Amino acid sequence: MIDWSLNTGWWLVSWGLALFAAYAALDLSRGVLSAHRPTAMRALAGAALALATGLCAAHFIAMAHSGLPAVMHFHAWSVFGTLVLAYIGSLLGIGLAVDRLRRPARGIAGAVVLGTFLCAVPLLLLGAVELHPGLHWHDAGPWLAGAVPLVAGVALAWYVFSRCRRPATRHTLAWQALAAVPLGTAIVAADFLVTRWVAVPWDAVSPAAAGTVSGDTLFALATLAVPSLIALLLLSSILESQFKAALRRAREELQIAAQTDPLTGLPNRAMFETWLLRATTRADRQSQRVALLFINLDGLKTVNESLGQAAGDAVLCEMGKRLRALTGTRDIVARAGGDEFLMVLEGHPDPSQAMAMAARLMKALNEPCVVEQRELTMSCSVGVAMYPDHGDQAKLIPHAAAAMHSAKRNGGGNQVMFDPRMVAGAREQVDLLRDLRRAIQHHELELYYQPKVHAPSGQITGAEALMRWHHPQRGMVGPHIFIPLAEKFGLINALGNWLIEDVCKQIRTWRDGGLRMRVAINLSVHQLRQEDLVDRIVDALHRHRVEPGLLTCEITESAAMEDTRTTLQVIERLSAAGVHLSIDDFGTGYSSLSYLRQLAAEELKIDRSFVMDLESSADARAIVDAVVKLAQALGLKVVAEGVETEAQQKILRTLGCDELQGFLFAKPMSAKALTLWAIKDEGPSALDFRPSLFDDSLSTPLH
Template sequence: MKNPSDYNKELRKKLIGISENTVRKNYYPELQERIHELELFRALIDYSTDAILLIKMPEAKIVDASASASLQFGIKHSDLTNLLFHYLELIDLSGNLQDVLENPQAISSEGKMIQCYIKKGNQETPLEITFRSVILGASSYLIAISRDITERKLAEERLYRLAHYDTLTGLPNRVLFLEVFRQAILYGVRNKLSHALLFVDLDRFKYINDTLGHAAGDYVLLASARRIKDSLSTGDMCARLSGDEFVVLLNDINDTHDAGAIAQKIIETIAKPFFFEGRELFISGSIGISIFPEDGNDCATLLKQADTAMYHAKEVGKNNYQYFSKSMQKSTIERFELESLLHRAIQTESFFLHYQPRFDLISNKITGMEALIRWNHPEYGLITPGHFIPFAEETGLILPVGEWVLRSACRQNRLWLDQGFSLCVSVNLSAMQFRTDYLVERIQTILKETMLPPENLELEITESAVMNDIKTSIETLKEIHEMGVKLSIDDFGTGYSSLSYLKQFPIDKLKIDRSFIEGINTNEEDSSIVKAVVSLAHSLKMKVVAEGVETKEQLKFLEDCGCEEIQGYLIGHPVPSRIFEELLTFPIQ
């Protein structure tokens, strides 16, 4: 559509020296057509959901506005035009608004975007305004396109809460706790203060959870969280690390014995009966205590010492607390033994892989699988990944272990490809692997060695891994993606991805964590979260994989949401390659 001023110029040229009758006869229909097009152009502006302002410079006076601008700024259209832009009283968050108004000529062709709030009564509405500088005739103008970003801000707040708070108990999670703990240590160093860390583990919780079910287990966790929190003073912090493990940070203690007094208070309140569906349930708490700076001066060390003390409390009878001491070396010795076993397992290639199928809800076929490591020790039997993977990450052994998994999965998938099964194998990358400067080169080497096409490989990376160093992460992900390898964000929602960064990552899929899938048919918050993640992924042109799908009801919900792929016990357990081939030969119905 042409600029209205261009039409006026053309008409003026045609009308000079022409009689009125000639104009009526020859140009009136064209004039009517131009007027109609101008009306359409005006309707296009007025019906835009974004507010559009035309601002005459340098006085910054609003000379025209779309109909939606009146609604967004809460000012009548007649009052809005001829109003100075400053009178909108925007709360500038970017600090660039004044510069835009004073130096409009400095705005690039892409425009200048600012974020601000506008206050209407007691309500503050977040706006994103894009300015562009234009010359119309002999005058200079700014075109301001203002978008209400309330929904986006709410989505970011929800994601922040998901990333920093435990969904069951509402307590801070590990991510937020470590952030606060690091700040407390820095403050303690500067001001020569002492802090205490309490590592709380619920005794007999697994028995209740396994015997009475997850509902009873969740009730006990929630009630325990409240009791622990109520035992603390203002300024102290309680967080849920995982499962039945909680940590408490006591800030600025005067005496180390104060930590023992709080620990005893927590033990006593946890020991009181829980009432669930007419039953009396009893558990106890074992607590380990480490002191800053006596037992360490960083988060990892103090957590480790408190964890060691907690296990010692369990060993001496449970339902008690223990301060860390250097004599508590048994768990440390066991860790050294595990490290030695891991080294030998790597050398002898004692690991093997199981494969869990991924089911495509659109084609109704198995289109991929996740490779999962297993370790069957000749003396100790099957050692679960949950036992040795965290330790491998801590010691750096995850690098050779992770490379073995990637090479083995690619080699096996090449064999299946030769048998006529074109599948995409998914392999988890640890944060440490992702941070190595030779990752891209190593992936290329393995693909070349195994002769697996890049499109038959998918790498899963956690949110926390990619958010650690944004600039480097984007570069690494782009290099991998340009190879043709697919990329997915694993356990989405359990870390923190700023939406502004997430859209910059060349990600193919978001993988929804199983913790949200469990409650989608019974928990309104979980179902809302899953719908929001699916909607977010699709808006960013990404597909969605839901893990931990165990029931047909969950499957139906996910189908209705538009989720593309599922993974979980409903489709198949992780199985050896031989059994997985049978699933391919005799597809799931």
Template sequence: MKVAAFDEVSLGLIGVSLMAALVALLLMMRERWKSARISHQLQVVSSEKRALERGDALTGLLNRKGLDMALDVMASAGPHGVVVVLLDHYRRLRQAFGQEFSDFVIKLAAQRLGSCLPPGATAAHLEGGEFALAIPGGKSDLLEVAELAFQQLALPVQSAKGQLILAASMGVATAGLPEDRGRLIEFASLAAERAGTGLNGEGKICVYDPAFAEEARAQAFFLNDLREAIENKQLRLLFQPKVDAQSLQITAAEALLRWQHPVRGNVAPGVFVPMAEAAGLMGVLGRWVIEESCRVAANWRAMGLRMRVAVNISALQMQEEDLVDHIAQCLGRYGLQPNRFTCEITESVAMQHTATATATFERMRSLGLHVSIDDFGTGYSSLAALRRLPASELKVDRAFIADLEHSEDARSIAASIVSLGKALNLKVVAEGVETQGQCELLMMMGCDELQGFLFSKPISADEMTGMIKGTSQDDGPESLPFSESLFMNTTLSNL
């Protein structure tokens, strides 16, 4: 009986031990399974993180890091290269239409570029309106893809803002020396920027040349000089008079920006203004021109010279929401009337019906500014569009004036523009008048005001004052007599 009891007790203890062991085993297995699950989740998260680090969330394309990795793989496989694609005027488009629409444009461009890729190639969205295509093969292969991409981007598409056609500048760079491997994207970007400026002379696709790097370094130093010139007020304004076509009396002056570089000498606005725009300096530069023009006009006003002063407004300035506020503040600070301040806006810019530009025109109208449509005749203005603009003046483009004495077509166009201006009750100004014959023809056509080297080259504010007062020592305008300004004898109380 004792043995049996012992056996029952032993069996009970063994059962408890087995149960405890089983429970412990199950707990251990659960912990291992839990640990494995956590490890798997961490691997998934890590994999997703690596994918996100290599990819662009907006487009689904690679980003710069992913592109670098793809190029490393291509480098071990054979010849390859990069095509960089810069969407033209992307920053201006984003400012005009907002982030949502600019995102739509980026996604559309990504889809179209992706459709152009040959086997083994890949695409990346670098930033803003900049893309890059990594392509296996030689120069001819890359150019073929670039041409196709250019054509695909140019296909029109309907959007919430109307028909959209994407234009782009493209740069091509092929892998050469081993030390160039990490700089392919940089080289292609330099070529794309050159294509955008039109300096390559081959259209909108440019192949990288080693000389571009040296030019880029020189331009970087030049741009730094421009920044210093703006900060240190080394730029200056010259003024070119506008004269009444019948009396030849000075009625207004156009402010023209000039830069006298300490080493390069006189730098043309056509060189440094595009640089300022590309570097985002145009806002500061444009504000200084407006401020300085108002200061000079106030000095003339104090002398009894009640002239209009004209300032050129760029396309980028037209997209600034506070442009008119700044003009109004300057006018108020110097005690000037809005109708004595002329905003000269080129015809092509005036016809850009962006929301910001339209609002800017309306604010100019409300403030009472004198608005002039510059370079008229070179764009595609419609009569209806002209009537909607708050314009007071048309300026006939100098290209038509240059041929007046020799071309019947030029005379017909100029006469038509004068007639159009009269029909719309707009003052008509001819710029680029250089000969007596041109002057007489424009007078007969009924042009209101004339401007050009026949009367005066651009001169300083002090020289302009001397010219109006008849004390100028400049030899330029002596071939054509000047009368006193129309407003020379106007009293200050009437200004």
């Protein structure tokens, strides 16, 4: 009998290939932990292929130079079947062993499976040899006992590999190379144990036959094709790992960019709110307080307008650096946007400590900074809110902002602690705005009309339409409350459109009842910017069959002067349409006489502030007298509003006013009440309605 001889050089080659296959299999195995199932399955298949082909190739390299007298031939299908079994065993063993990283109990099962196949594959490959007479098997006991250290070696390999992490770094690759040593050694040791278990008869031959492949061919495949295949698998694993690392870095950079202010490098508001939630959660758990500082730079707009946006950005960057330098280990600072910053203080600060911190940062930000060779000195306003004293986490930033706005209203450059009264009015405004939107949709608004009186005769010449709001809970809400709210939050155009429509409808109703009444409406500066304002007015007049001269559009002097070119165009178009035009609140603005000459207005309306002082102020009388003479010189009528006493009426009539309006004659009333007064003389005073005002068979209304 002839035992296998040991060729040390080729056993070392076999061991090297086994180490290479083990390293590649371990590298591919890192992808098995991927949360993406197709990626994990692809990685498992590649790792099993590298280990199975490396196991078989190591055997053929060792067998090719075993010192046997003849070249051996192998049954091709047996070799292929053994390779398939090696692949299946590798799949199962690696799958269980890698799962050790999640569930350690499965690691031993994986090691047992791999150890079993490490011994089974060489046995099956020896059984595939075409040999006559066949192999002689020694006593199996001593050789099978070697399977125990094989399993231990495989288990050690996967234990060392478990120290790796999925991202490939120098540290993890070193652990991976270290883990490949016991696994590759176990492959060669298993082959060595199996080959030492058998002997070859001295007269044995291995004839070439159909369906066999020579050992030299398998040796060539083992030394050339298999290393190339394993190298390709390893290269694909490395490239995929690098691609994932690059993708991961890109995602991290995108996440950082999404959470960072690009100008100052500070966290943005979204990131700050996440940190604030964590800080308040910790504070709740530890029964502590958190302070929030809302910081606004005073005068940054002036810097931007005078020196340019780049100078303003430089100031913001410098202020951001100073704020970051002031933060402690548990403090957080962020840029909220524009010229606003946020800072949260942890560590159970009391209000005095929070205000002291506000004073420190105000002092730091007030230090001069040099921008474009100019020395600039900035100031800031700081609002402070405490958690949980001043509300829950969601209200902390709005409350600190309210305190900051209070500091700005007081001149800026100071710090203010939040007080609940700061947001009481704001909350009421929010509720009122919500109700106003609903009122427009549900037609809760109503028009009241205050008559205008012809000064020489005391007869009514028309009326001014005034909005009233019947609030379900608040009762009657005056226009001085909801009109500014509508202008601030973009509802004034909707209100104005409703006003135009309802007034034209009411004029038509009066005309159908035989009453010819001119009605005045007020146009705000926001309405004057509507491109379709004139078209809306003309369309409403046309649909309701109203003569344009029965509608008066009152434009305040300040609105007329705000955008003179736009206003002039609107007034010219309205005048061309035949609409009666009036300049309201005259005397309170800054009218240019040259511009006033260009306006196609037909009357001036003196502001009530001058009328109120007529009895006590010579200056007021002088101003009214000057306005009347100016209007007469320009061919305009003069209307005085706010007339409340007989003395005021006499003075205005003496000065030459054409029309009067005020509580002396009548308060604003509903359309129904005004109709009854005009037709049946059921009103607050004995004013006359000439037939010409409501009887089409007679003359036209007074002008």
